[in-house]
Amino acid sequence: xxxxxxxxPGVLELLPPQxxxxxxxxxxxxxxxxxxxxxxxxxxxxxxxxxxxxxxxxETEKQVYFVQSTGALKQAQAAPAGSDKPPELALRFDLTVxxxxxxxxxxxxxxxxxxxxxxxxxxxGERAQKGRYREFYQCDIDVIGKDTLALAYDAEVPAVxxxxxxxxxxGKFTIRVNNRKLLRGLLESLGIxxxxxxxxxxxxxxxxxxxxxxxxxxxxxxxxxxxxxxxxRLLDLLSAHAGDSRAALAALREVANPTExxxxxxxxxxxxxxGTLALGVPESRFQIDLSIARGLxxxxxxxxxxxxxxxxxxxxxxxxxRYENLAGHYTKSKLPGVGISIGATRLFSQLLEMKVxxxxxxxxxDVLVLQVEPTxxxxxxxxxxxxxxxxxxxEVYGGEDKLAKQFKYADRAKVPLAVICGSRExxxxxxxxxxxxxxxxxxxxxxxxxxxxxxLLARPATPAT
Amino acid sequence: xxxxxxxxPGVLELLPPQxxxxxxxxxxxxxxxxxxxxxxxxxxxxxxxxxxxxxxxxETEKQVYFVQSTGALKQAQAAPAGSDKPPELALRFDLTVxxxxxxxxxxxxxxxxxxxxxxxxxxxGERAQKGRYREFYQCDIDVIGKDTLALAYDAEVPAVxxxxxxxxxxGKFTIRVNNRKLLRGLLESLGIxxxxxxxxxxxxxxxxxxxxxxxxxxxxxxxxxxxxxxxxRLLDLLSAHAGDSRAALAALREVANPTExxxxxxxxxxxxxxGTLALGVPESRFQIDLSIARGLxxxxxxxxxxxxxxxxxxxxxxxxxRYENLAGHYTKSKLPGVGISIGATRLFSQLLEMKVxxxxxxxxxDVLVLQVEPTxxxxxxxxxxxxxxxxxxxEVYGGEDKLAKQFKYADRAKVPLAVICGSRExxxxxxxxxxxxxxxxxxxxxxxxxxxxxxLLARPATPAT
Numbered sequence: 001x002x003x004x005x006x007x008x009p010g011v012l013e014l015l016p017p018q019x020x021x022x023x024x025x026x027x028x029x030x031x032x033x034x035x036x037x038x039x040x041x042x043x044x045x046x047x048x049x050x051x052x053x054x055x056x057x058x059e060t061e062k063q064v065y066f067v068q069s070t071g072a073l074k075q076a077q078a079a080p081a082g083s084d085k086p087p088e089l090a091l092r093f094d095l096t097v098x099x100x101x102x103x104x105x106x107x108x109x110x111x112x113x114x115x116x117x118x119x120x121x122x123x124x125g126e127r128a129q130k131g132r133y134r135e136f137y138q139c140d141i142d143v144i145g146k147d148t149l150a151l152a153y154d155a156e157v158p159a160v161x162x163x164x165x166x167x168x169x170x171g172k173f174t175i176r177v178n179n180r181k182l183l184r185g186l187l188e189s190l191g192i193x194x195x196x197x198x199x200x201x202x203x204x205x206x207x208x209x210x211x212x213x214x215x216x217x218x219x220x221x222x223x224x225x226x227x228x229x230x231x232x233r234l235l236d237l238l239s240a241h242a243g244d245s246r247a248a249l250a251a252l253r254e255v256a257n258p259t260e261x262x263x264x265x266x267x268x269x270x271x272x273x274x275g276t277l278a279l280g281v282p283e284s285r286f287q288i289d290l291s292i293a294r295g296l297x298x299x300x301x302x303x304x305x306x307x308x309x310x311x312x313x314x315x316x317x318x319x320x321x322r323y324e325n326l327a328g329h330y331t332k333s334k335l336p337g338v339g340i341s342i343g344a345t346r347l348f349s350q351l352l353e354m355k356v357x358x359x360x361x362x363x364x365x366d367v368l369v370l371q372v373e374p375t376x377x378x379x380x381x382x383x384x385x386x387x388x389x390x391x392x393x394x395e396v397y398g399g400e401d402k403l404a405k406q407f408k409y410a411d412r413a414k415v416p417l418a419v420i421c422g423s424r425e426x427x428x429x430x431x432x433x434x435x436x437x438x439x440x441x442x443x444x445x446x447x448x449x450x451x452x453x454x455x456l457l458a459r460p461a462t463p464a465t
Numbered sequence: 466x467x468x469x470x471x472x473x474p475g476v477l478e479l480l481p482p483q484x485x486x487x488x489x490x491x492x493x494x495x496x497x498x499x500x501x502x503x504x505x506x507x508x509x510x511x512x513x514x515x516x517x518x519x520x521x522x523x524e525t526e527k528q529v530y531f532v533q534s535t536g537a538l539k540q541a542q543a544a545p546a547g548s549d550k551p552p553e554l555a556l557r558f559d560l561t562v563x564x565x566x567x568x569x570x571x572x573x574x575x576x577x578x579x580x581x582x583x584x585x586x587x588x589x590g591e592r593a594q595k596g597r598y599r600e601f602y603q604c605d606i607d608v609i610g611k612d613t614l615a616l617a618y619d620a621e622v623p624a625v626x627x628x629x630x631x632x633x634x635x636g637k638f639t640i641r642v643n644n645r646k647l648l649r650g651l652l653e654s655l656g657i658x659x660x661x662x663x664x665x666x667x668x669x670x671x672x673x674x675x676x677x678x679x680x681x682x683x684x685x686x687x688x689x690x691x692x693x694x695x696x697x698r699l700l701d702l703l704s705a706h707a708g709d710s711r712a713a714l715a716a717l718r719e720v721a722n723p724t725e726x727x728x729x730x731x732x733x734x735x736x737x738x739x740g741t742l743a744l745g746v747p748e749s750r751f752q753i754d755l756s757i758a759r760g761l762x763x764x765x766x767x768x769x770x771x772x773x774x775x776x777x778x779x780x781x782x783x784x785x786x787r788y789e790n791l792a793g794h795y796t797k798s799k800l801p802g803v804g805i806s807i808g809a810t811r812l813f814s815q816l817l818e819m820k821v822x823x824x825x826x827x828x829x830x831d832v833l834v835l836q837v838e839p840t841x842x843x844x845x846x847x848x849x850x851x852x853x854x855x856x857x858x859x860e861v862y863g864g865e866d867k868l869a870k871q872f873k874y875a876d877r878a879k880v881p882l883a884v885i886c887g888s889r890e891x892x893x894x895x896x897x898x899x900x901x902x903x904x905x906x907x908x909x910x911x912x913x914x915x916x917x918x919x920x921l922l923a924r925p926a927t928p929a930t
Contacts, residue, residue: 003519005569005795008511008554013567015574016504016581023505035853037830037860037878039481040488044600045510045556045586046473054468066538067530067556069590076542077549084542089473091510091532102478104470109480111877113863116481121510125534135509143863152842152863163853278846280854330470365502377617381743388500388628389745395502398578398617399610412576413502 010126010134012345017414021359022348025168026119029139029342032164033117036156038141041116043098045123046089051101053090054329063124065091065134091123095140095341103144104330112146113153119344133345142339144326149336151268154302154322155275157340161306161318162281164342170356172309173317175281176289179269180299180321182252183290185262186237189255190230199224200234207239207291238290245273245288252290265301272302300324304340314350318342363414366392366457370406371399372422379426383419383449390450392457410436417456419449435459475591475599477810482879486824487813490633491584494604494807497629498582501621503606506581508563510588511554516566518555519794528589530556530599556588560605560806568609569795577611578618584809598810607804609791614801616733619767619787620740622805626771626783627746629807635821637774638782640746641754644734645786646766647717648758650727651702654720655695664689665699672704672756703755710738710753717755730766737767765789769805779815783807828879831857831922835871836864837887844891848884848914855915857922875901882921884914900924 007013014022034040046067053061067089068076076084092098095118103114119139126132141160143153158175165173183204187197203215203224212235218224219231226234237255241248252266269288276286294303301322308314320340327335351357367387369380380396387394395415397406410418420432420441431449433442435456444452472478479487511532518529532554533541541549557563560583568579584604591597606625608618623640630638648669652662668680668689677700683689684696691699702720706713717731734753741751759768766787773779785805792800816822832852834845845861852859860880862871875883885897885906896914898907900921909917 002569002793002795002797003516005516005566005792006513007509007566007570008513011509013508015571016506016576019505019507034829034858037833037858037880039829040484041481042484043478044472044476045588046600048471048473051468051470062535065532065534065554067532068552069530070527071590073531073552087533087538089530101470101472104467105472106480111481111874113874115860123510125536135511145864148864150864152836152861155846156861156863159850275842275846278843280846280850327470328467330467332467364499364504368502371617377740378743381620381740381745385624385745393499393502395580396617396621398608398615398621399613400615409576409578 008134010132012133012136012349016364017359017362018352020362020364021352021357022344024362025348025357026137026139026344028167029164029344030117030119032160032167033139033141035163036115036141036160038115038117038160041099041102041118042120043092043095043102043118045121046091047098047101049086049088049090051330052092052097053086063126064093065123065125067091092120093124094122095120095138096339099140099142099144100327101330103335104327104333107331107333112144113149114144115141116144117141121345131346131350136343136345139342139344140339142326142337144335144337147334147336149338151271152275154268154272154338155279157302157320157338158272158276158286158304159279159281161304161340162285165306165318166285170308170351171311173285173306174309175286175304175306175318176292177269177272177276177286178288178290178292178303179265179272179301180293180303181261181301182265182269183293185259185265186234186252186255188259189257189262190234192226192230192234196224196226200226201293204234204238204291205293207235208242212239242289242291243287245283245286248288248290249273268301294319294321298323302338311350311354311356314347317347361414363416364393365395365413365415367394367417367419367453368406368410368413368415369394369396369419369421370403370410371397371401372403372420374400376421376423376426379421383421383431387419387450387453390454392453407436417453419453473599475597477598477601477814481829482824482827483817485827485829486817486822487809489827490813490822491602491604491809493632494629494809495582495584497625497632498604498606500628501580501606501625503580503582503625506564506567506583507585508557508560508567508583510586511556512563512566514551514553514555516795517557517562518551528591529558530588530590532556557585558589559587560585560603564605564607564609565792565800566795568800569792569798572796572798577609578614579609580606581609582606586810596811596815601808601810604807604809605804607791607802609800609802612799612801614803616736617740619733619737619803620744622767622785622803623741623751623769624744624746626769626805627750630771630783631750635773635816636776638750638771639774640751640769640771640783641757642734642737642741642751643753643755643757643768644730644737644766645758645764645768646726647730647734648755650724650730651699651717651720653724654722654727655699657691657695657699661689661691665691666758669699669703669756670758672700673707677704707754707756708752710748710751713753713755714738733766759784759786763788767803776815776819776821779812782812826879828881829858830860830878830880832859832882832884832918833871833875833878833880834859834861834884834886835868835875836862836866837868837885839865841886841888841891844886848886848896852884852915852918855919857918872901882918884918 066087068087203219219226220228292305299321303321305316306318322338326337369384384394384396418434429446430443433444531552533552668684681696684691685693757770764786768786770781771783787803791802834849849859849861883899894911895908898909
């Protein structure tokens with residue numbers, strides 16, 4: 001009795017055409033990272049538990065997956081109750097903690113400012129539910145400085161993202177940028193005391209997602225307890241110039257009683273904004289958005305979010321920012337950094353569902369050489385080898401099946417071209433090339449095969465009539 | 466007090482230059498697979514335990530890593546002793562079992578013959594020791610047929626391998642091919658009864674690794690118990706024509722009393738041999754080697770091994786073969802296949818240690834734009850953007866550090882070219898390009914930058930004098 005073959009819940013396993021589309025997306029992301037000189041890093045899927053979970057009892061620990069060999073498991077099961085130690089190994093739940101461990105561990109062998117990208121899967125032991133994955137890809141870049149890191153790197157991050165999303169072709173997108181030092185300074189300048197900052201920023205982060213009156217009511221209500229006039233002034237400042245970065249910067253310059261944080265944060269934001277534009281990112285895709293606050297503790301300066309204009313419900317598809325110290329748990333060295341992360345699995349699955357990504361037209365092979373007469377097998381091998389040496393992806397149909405079955409295979413594989421050569425063609429010194437997209441056949445002199453195949457592949461696909 | 470940052474034992478974590486070299490090796494392998502139309506597949510790192518471990522108590526189960534969320538772990542710890550169930554999830558230990566599960570699960574959505582490649586890490590809970598990894602990459606291809614699979618695919622596998630290793634440039638290599646049906650037939654024809662086949666083939670597999678007299682002694686000794694003359698005849702046949710495939714085939718045709726298996730296996734081997742040569746694989750890199758037996762149960766026809774001629778101690782670096790039924794544990798469909806696997810992590814680490822792979826000359830970036838005068842930041846951004854749009858990988862040095870420090874960074878990063886532009890150059894309408902490999906400087910008109918940079922990159926690197 002066979003075992004029912006099935007995947008664990010909470011993972012995204014793709015059929016080959018989808019996997020091919022996903023692979024192309026990851027390749028584009030990787031090429032975009034490398035274009036800016038980011039170096040590849042891969043870390044083991046598991047870390048030592050005590051290294052991974054330096055802060056015990058956090059939210060992340062509740063979601064961690066532990067790993068045990070058969071031997072370790074048996075030992076644990078045999079131990080008396082109450083003597084339980086956590087297993088030695090655990091799966092990484094993000095790429096930030098492994099980066100911190102990596103940089104601290106190899107600090108003296110790295111070249112600072114250290115620019116790395118990492119495209120790997122991470123693991124969360126979540127309850128399985130739609131849109132939540134237990135295993136998913138993250139694509140991260142970070143630049144890590146030793147002691148200091150120039151602001152120029154903050155301006156580069158949006159340029160990396162812009163290049164990638166322009167090439168991915170998921171429609172119009174906007175990269176939004178803000179600065180948390182500026183936000184803090186703005187609250188100070190409006191007289192909001194520090195203990196309330198977290199609660200205020202939490203509400204600010206909801207701008208654009210909830211109606212303003214609701215947010216304003218909560219800010220002025222019992223929970224946060226701002227003066228109603230202060231709440232109004234704050235929200236005016238943060239939302240008045242949405243979509244107009246220069247006006248937003250100008251308005252901030254007019255704020256009365258600016259604190260050092262406001263002045264400093266504003267100067268940073270302005271330099272990042274200008275620096276990014278200098279790198280060729282168009283203003284239509286890059287905006288200052290003062291309502292972006294991001295996570296409260298980790299980010300200390302520039303913060304980024306990215307949205308697909310036609311699909312606002314997806315939320316930010318690529319977020320990050322500047323942090324003051326990457327690896328305080330592992331080293332006394334101060335390692336400031338700036339980075340961003342794309343959650344590739346979730347993004348891909350949503351765009352696939354919305355048919356923004358179309359996996360039905362991608363093929364791995366450019367050409368299928370059909371098996372017309374078994375005695376000509378050596379000819380088919382020769383044709384395929386010639387096309388492969390020209391850089392094309394080529395399959396030879398291996399079985400001696402009827403042509404109808406071979407064409408059905410080609411159709412399912414979405415191969416654009418079939419090469420057909422029976423003894424009649426061979427004797428005439430030609431090869432038939434069938435464009436399966438347009439259902440047109442071409443007699444091609446044997447010596448001109450590669451050239452003609454390249455020409456046909458370069459043509460836009462016209463559907464069969 | 467910081468936690469000591471460290472990687473778990475038994476994993477290969479690479480520094481960026483090594484990772485870059487490894488990445489290029491994986492890219493070459495992948496391109497080689499795709500050139501023959503193999504489709505990408507990725508499976509989750511963990512499988513359901515009952516699906517993964519269909520044969521309980523085997524060698525593999527002793528090495529498996531189990532995975533448990535925090536919640537599941539606590540539940541297991543709280544359960545009374547003796548009620549232990551194995552955890553729900555386990556890490557894959559190879560790519561074959563996940564392939565079998567994948568093909569059985571998605572059988573009706575796949576296009577047969579199904580050609581897939583899979584490049585992912587696998588996990589073995591081994592005792593850590595030199596050269597043994599707990600986490601390592603495998604790069605597999607397989608062609609899976611439904612009910613039947615043409616022998617033509619067996620001839621294609623060595624062509625894929627040949628293309629890849631020719632491009633990888635690890636020196637001379639030899640792909641050796643044999644056929645297990647033929648081996649079985651040969652034993653039959655020599656009158657060796659079936660119960661002894663496993664023991665005989667076990668000794669045969671040692672040819673080339675141990676001295677012949679030792680092997681012959683064991684074959685004729687108490688353990689295997691062949692007539693000494695039979696042992697001699699067998700070893701003569703298997704080793705007489707090493708390195709001469711045609712002579713080996715001819716000798717097999719002369720064996721007296723050929724059984725059906727011998728005749729059938731010989732015909733298969735001959736067709737695979739000729740088919741592979743027809744695909745352009747040179748005879749100097751592809752040989753019939755009758756002493757190759759591989760694992761005893763799984764492979765039923767063609768078998769392959771691959772050796773680096775200059776590094777025989779590495780053993781086979783790429784092995785595989787034909788099997789009769791991929792997924793008998795998961796489906797009643799008969800799914801014959803042929804495939805091969807490269808153990809990329811072990812191969813890479815050994816070649817790195819032997820300095821066959823040199824990671825010290827690889828760089829991610831083609832050009833580093835130096836930060837000469839902070840007021841020219843926009844110019845540096847513009848130069849970098851222009852070079853990136855021309856397809857080059859470019860970094861701009863972000864910090865306002867002394868040039869000596871910037872050059873030191875460039876040197877450690879192995880960037881071949883530095884672009885230098887102060888106000889003097891800017892006013893003169895030129896840019897300085899310094900070739901850091903030869904320590905030569907070139908004044909380049911601003912408009913000719915891309916062309917000149919491309920020219921310099923195309924030159925072979927000449928070391929600084």
